[in-house]
Amino acid sequence: MLKTLLYVNEDLASSIALRYTAYLNKFVPISLFVTHVEEPGEKEQVGTGWVRRTWEDGVASSGKRLIDTMLRTENIDCPVAGQSKVFVGDREEKVLYELRSGKYKLFIEGYLNTSNPDQFYEVITSPLYDNAPCPVLIAKNLSLSKKCALLCADSVDPKTLVQESMTILGDSTFAFDIVYYKFQENQRLETLDAKEGGHQLEETLSLLSQVGKKVDNIVVLSGTPEQVGDHLREYALVASTMPSRKSMRMYVLAHSLSSVLLVR
Amino acid sequence: MSQQTSILILDDEPIVSKRLRPSLEKKGYEVETFTSSVDALARVRERKFNIVVTDLKMEGVDGMQFLTEVKSLYPDTEVIVITGFATMATAKESFSKGVFDFLAKPFKLGEITEVIAKAEEKINNS
Amino acid sequence: MKILVALDAKDYSKKIVKDVARLAENTLADIIFLGVQEKATEPEKTLVNALLKHQNDVYSYFSPDDLPYAELPSDQWQERAQGDWSISSKGMKEFTLRIRTGSVAKQAVTVAEEIDCDLIILGCSGKFGCEWSGEMNVPLRIAEDAPCSVLVIKQVRSTNQIVSILDQTVITQESLEMINQLVTLHDAGLKIVGVQEKKAAKNDEIEQRMVGLLKYYNDREVGAWVKLVDSDIVKEYVTDSSREAIVALWMGGKQSLIKKLFSQSMVDKLLETTESALLILR
Known part of the structure; x- marks a missing residue:
């Protein structure tokens, strides 16, 4: 069981994330913990010592009620391993602390897909990520697909991609494709011959075979990030190494309609 | 006085029953509506309806299973299929199971009430 | 379902008949073929022949056992009123040919209102916002006044995606059902695009609608995806999408953001650039 921390807010992105996690659980058995951080504004904060602790407890329990209501409303088909963990303070700090202290193997949160890649970039370069x-x-x-894709490109280290993705997906029942991306300003997305993929493609394939994973399809795509991102909708999940800069791969991930697994 | 024709409506979208029910009741039908196929199935096991209007694509027991069960319990109940995701295959399968008519959504109230009236006529003439 | 198809003898009409037949086969809809001619005391031979040919093409699409329509009784057109003729057959479902005099856009709307249909379908020349026998902007003029959704088929091609553009306009159950039928017909996925005004701080209403729809389709095992698009790039986004996907636009309501963004000329331009079809929803 993969120990997983899901961050939940009272918003629509979280509602997608909750349902998606339940779907993921059908392919990757997970032990799910849910967390939420209440971030009171400066003016709302009160006192020190006992007064502050009592106030924090109040805020936390109202946050807990909110999350429990959300879990009940969504009524997801995935058992939650323990009580939801609600903190008061800085969201990134608290989530990082929980991830480290709880030795989680995966962190999930929702993101409402937008056409603005800068928003996505901001998220993936945040201190939390x-x-x-x-x-x-x-x-x-959400997804109905039973396939996931490993996104490969010139800038990808195949060893990191395969090793780290497999810590999450190694025991899953997903079928795997390797998608190799090449940027090209085309009117339409083009599918190229597998040999058009760089050496990273061969290495990824070989590394996957070493860990006993069969690849169903090798897809070499040439087009704009929007076109490729759109094409990726056929996957339940797109695994990629974390882009460190605003590369074309980052734009593909930003435009991906599918959920994205980032490893490093 | 002739007995009221009874109609069961099953559609997981409440708006469908909400639209249909008052109009059919006004025409003198006895109407029961369900949004859950499980509940509807439990009800048809309890009693017979003259006419059943059912959606096909629903969570849980799907409409095709439901209408199969209805026809096996009460072969002379007339079933009208309404579906938002119509295909030739589902239409053919429905007719092979003896449904009276197949209506793709969207449809106007007049269209379904006309089909219900025809089904009622068939029942009365048989 | 009741479908009104506006047709003439031109190529753009011939091209859509197969799509109409597929939709009729899937939905077992009542079909009305409408031809419009300039003033005359009787139906014009060319138009009559064209409608009969189109009707025959639809009938031939079905295998004889599956045809839900009866043969048309004869070639005797009945005059319903001055400048209004029809022939009709009633099998399991009804098939009607109708000819009226006047302007195409006006007559299509009049008949749609009279028969209370659920969808109007027409082809598109792609010229001058879709010219029909000298009448300009026919699809848009029909869509402006139609009591139901309008499907304009520019080119018949297989598509695996329907892109529906949402704004704050009220989404009717009928329009959703129309999308469902198109998704089923093309075995396509549905991209639900919410248009957000860049200056607006929060787009709760649109987001809620998008996610609500996403769950609706996911529950029904229809592939659907959501995406928020800024209003300043939506025209470009829609034009790009229309190259391969069928674009569905809600254009009802005076407050409609899409209506504001998509001026008449923009819809015309979209019809010029699209390589598939445009569904204007009500």
Whole structure:
């Protein structure tokens, strides 16, 4: 069982993430913990010592009620391993602390897909993602697919991609495709011959075979990030190494309609 | 006085029953509506309806299973299929199971009430 | 379901008949073929022949055992009123040919209102916002006044995606059902695109609608995806999408953001650039 921390807010992105996680659980058995951080504004904060602790307890229990209501409303088909963990304070700090102290293997949160890649870039370069001790899954959409893709490109280190993705997906029942991406300003997305993929493609294939994973399809795509992102909708999940800069691969991930698993 | 024709409506979208029910009751039908196929199935096991209007694509027991069960319990109940996801295959399968008519959504109230009236006529003439 | 199809003898009409037949086969809809001619005291031979040919093409699409329509009784057109003729057959479902005089856009709307149909389908020349025998912007003029959704088929091609553009306009159950039928017909996925005004702080209403729809389709095992698009790039986004996907636009309501963004000329341009079809929803 993969110990997983799901961050939940009272918003629609979280509602997608909850349902998506339940779907993921059908393929990757997970032990699910749910967390939420109440971030009171400066003016709302009160006192020190006992007064503050009592106030924090009040805020936390109202946050807990909110999350419990959300869990009840969504009524997901995935058991939650323990009580939801609600903190008061800085969201990134508290989640990072929980991820480290709880030794989670995966962190999931929802993200409402937008056409603006800068918003996505801001999320993946945030201190939380930068310092996360485990892979991060950004749940963007629901899925009916039984396939996932490993996203390969010139800038990808195949060893990291395969090794780290497999810590999450190694025991899953997903079928695997390797998608190799090449940027090209085309009117339409083009599918190229497998040999058009770089050496990273061969290495990824070989590394996957070493861990006993069969690849169903090798897909070499040439087009704009929007076109490729759109094409990726056929996957339940797209695994990629964390892009460190605004590369074309980052734009593909930003435009991906599917949920994204980022490893490093 | 002739007995009221009874109609069961099953559609997991409440708006469908909400639209249909008052109009059919106004025409003198006895109407029961369900949004859950499990509940509807339990009800048809309890009693017979003259006419059943059912959606096909629903969570849980799907409409095809439901209408099969209805026809096996009460072969002379007339079943009208309404579906938002119509295909030739589902239409053919429905007719092979003896449904009276197949209506793709969207449809106007007049269209379904006309089909229900025809089903009622068939029942009365048989 | 009741479908009104506006047709003439031109190529753009011939091209859509197969799509109409597929939809009729899937939905077992009542079909009305409408031809419009300039003033005359009787139906014009060319138009009559064209409608009969189109009707025959639809009938031939079905295997004889599956045809839900009866043969048309004869070639005797009945005059319903001055400048209004029809022939009709009633099998399990009804098939009607109708000819009226006047302007195409106006007559299509009049008949749609009279028969209370659920969808109007027409082809599109792609010229001058879709010219029909000298009448300009026919699809848009029909869509402006139609009591139901309008499907404009520019080119018949297989598509695996329907892109529906949402704004704050009220989404009717009928329009959703129309999308469902198109998704089923093309075995396509559905991209639900919410248009967000860049200046607006929060788009709760649109987001809620998007996610609500996403769950609706997911529950029904229809592949659907959501995406928020800024209003300043939505025209470009829709034009790009229309190259391969069928675009569905809700254009009802005076407050409609889409209506504001998609001026008449924009819809015309979309019809010029689209390589598949445009569904204007009500």
